[in-house]
Amino acid sequence: LPASMYTEIQRERPDGGNILTHPDYIDGNPDLIKPKKLLNPVKASKSHQELHRELLMNHKRGLGVDSKPELQRVLEHRRRDLLIKQKKEEEEAKKLQSPFEKELLKRHQRLDQLEKEQEKQEDHAPEFIKVKENLRRTSTVTGDEKAA
Numbered sequence: 001l002p003a004s005m006y007t008e009i010q011r012e013r014p015d016g017g018n019i020l021t022h023p024d025y026i027d028g029n030p031d032l033i034k035p036k037k038l039l040n041p042v043k044a045s046k047s048h049q050e051l052h053r054e055l056l057m058n059h060k061r062g063l064g065v066d067s068k069p070e071l072q073r074v075l076e077h078r079r080r081d082l083l084i085k086q087k088k089e090e091e092e093a094k095k096l097q098s099p100f101e102k103e104l105l106k107r108h109q110r111l112d113q114l115e116k117e118q119e120k121q122e123d124h125a126p127e128f129i130k131v132k133e134n135l136r137r138t139s140t141v142t143g144d145e146k147a148a
Contacts, residue, residue, distance in 0.1 A: 042048055058067075068076075097105075122130075
């Protein structure tokens, strides 16, 4: 009995038991607007197409995705070595600084800050005071020259 039921189902579906429904627009009805497949903006982009083409070429040549040109690998290796070398030199320079040198550096930085603050204060002074100070300097210099 189950075999006869299976044959009846097969007779009802002559397409081989396909469960998917067929779209209505295949009828050829001219009044219906037929849908168009949407373009994927990523796949339509030029850069994606070039990347895909390059991947296919590398695959044909037998190159892996991770493999880079030899020149690029060498340059990256050199850059990495250079950075490591610079970091080691900086660490050694910090270790070699004695407490005396560190204190000198701190004092030098404080003096620089004080000079900058004085320059800022001088910049805020009115211009006639600056000119007056310059006149005093020139008058004392000319007076000293006459006395000599």
